[in-house]
Amino acid sequence: MKPQIRSEYNGKGYVYAASAADIARDTGFEKIARLASNENPFEPAPEIQKAAALALSDINRYPDPSSAKLRAAIRKHIYDAPVVVSGSGMDGVIETVIRVIVSPGDTVAVAAPTFSVYGLAAKAASANIVNIPSREDFTIDIDLFIEKARTAKLSFLCTPNNPTGTTVPAAEVKRILENIEGFLFLDCAYIEFADEDYYSLLSAENLIIGRTLSKVYGLAGLRIGYAFVPEWFVGPYMAGVTPFSLNCVSEAAGVAALENPSCRDRLVSHVRAWRKRFEEEIPFPVLPSGANFVLINTAPLKSDDAVVQLQKKGVLVRSCSSFPGLGDTYIRVSIGDDWENERFLSAVKELC
Numbered sequence: 450m451k452p453q454i455r456s457e458y459n460g461k462g463y464v465y466a467a468s469a470a471d472i473a474r475d476t477g478f479e480k481i482a483r484l485a486s487n488e489n490p491f492e493p494a495p496e497i498q499k500a501a502a503l504a505l506s507d508i509n510r511y512p513d514p515s516s517a518k519l520r521a522a523i524r525k526h527i528y529d530a531p532v533v534v535s536g537s538g539m540d541g542v543i544e545t546v547i548r549v550i551v552s553p554g555d556t557v558a559v560a561a562p563t564f565s566v567y568g569l570a571a572k573a574a575s576a577n578i579v580n581i582p583s584r585e586d587f588t589i590d591i592d593l594f595i596e597k598a599r600t601a602k603l604s605f606l607c608t609p610n611n612p613t614g615t616t617v618p619a620a621e622v623k624r625i626l627e628n629i630e631g632f633l634f635l636d637c638a639y640i641e642f643a644d645e646d647y648y649s650l651l652s653a654e655n656l657i658i659g660r661t662l663s664k665v666y667g668l669a670g671l672r673i674g675y676a677f678v679p680e681w682f683v684g685p686y687m688a689g690v691t692p693f694s695l696n697c698v699s700e701a702a703g704v705a706a707l708e709n710p711s712c713r714d715r716l717v718s719h720v721r722a723w724r725k726r727f728e729e730e731i732p733f734p735v736l737p738s739g740a741n742f743v744l745i746n747t748a749p750l751k752s753d754d755a756v757v758q759l760q761k762k763g764v765l766v767r768s769c770s771s772f773p774g775l776g777d778t779y780i781r782v783s784i785g786d787d788w789e790n791e792r793f794l795s796a797v798k799e800l801c
């Protein structure tokens with residue numbers, strides 16, 4: 450007899466971007482413009498590659514369980530505040546935070562539409578998930594958020610939000626923190642591209658700020674996430690985290706990336722300039738974005754059809770039809786290298 454699994458896992462999990470290699474094979478393009486995953490399009494600096502290569506000589510040993518070097522580099526180069534890390538990206542931080550805070554049946558509130566990992570990880574914890582809708586223009590209704598999240602054990606707010614690009618002002622986040630009983634996880638995966646900063650809120654006892662080296666620091670392949678947490682939360686986090694989750698190669702590359710801020714600054718300027726051009730030249734409504742991507746409404750064209758048409762022109766973008774609460778005419782397009790953005794702009798102009 451076939452043994453049983455949890456019914457939650459009979460359905461779909463995380464929706465991954467299509468494979469650029471498959472599209473290249475099907476279309477005959479030598480290179481595909483990879484604008485579906487909000488990555489840094491540039492090759493890592495030689496110093497970063499060298500640091501990773503040097504760490505290879507230690508891979509017969511388990512890594513430092515406290516990731517002391519990476520945490521010290523984060524405190525030096527980002528914020529000097531209590532920080533925890535994960536070796537499976539911020540996704541791993543989110544899973545650990547939920548493991549430590551949420552018991553089966555507890556309420557987890559999520560501002561939607563947003564990144565799917567909160568819901569997937571909360572489901573794994575058998576949480577009661579409450580989605581909080583945003584306004585029609587995709588800004589967050591703070592009063593509604595507070596009303597729905599007030600008694601939740603943990604709430605998620607992403608700013609700038611994936612996939613809408615919407616950024617929540619620090620004063621509004623402060624109001625949330627002062628009016629809810631549980632934790633707020635503020636997902637700041639794209640904060641380096643925005644004009645907002647939440648450092649001043651870090652003294653709150655119920656705020657966790659999730660960040661990552663996958664986006665602006667260009668290390669998506671090494672899976673390094675971190676979070677600023679209240680001092681007292683470091684102990685519980687360490688008690689709940691998967692042992693040795695951050696490997697020594699990732700840690701070494703992460704430290705090198707933090708010590709080379711010129712790559713980050715170059716990407717931020719590149720993204721800001723292209724974001725403006727995207728807003729001006731894309732012949733569809735484009736939402737104002739604080740991130741390294743834009744959300745585009747291709748109506749009346751369905752997003753799944755737009756994605757297929759763009760793929761035929763060698764451009765890979767993300768259909769947002771899998772984001773609940775967003776409808777079926779939105780695509781999310783990352784800002785890539787110059788040639789990728791140029792190819793996308795020509796292709797999108799032919800969609801209308």
Ligand SMILES: *Cc1c(COP(=O)(O)O)cnc(C)c1O
Pocket residue numbers: 487537538539540541564607610611636638660661662663664669672673674
């Ligand atoms: C990409 C992303 C993350 C996490 O990325 P990791 O690679 O797991 O660090 C987290 N939140 C949002 C909103 C993202 O888009």
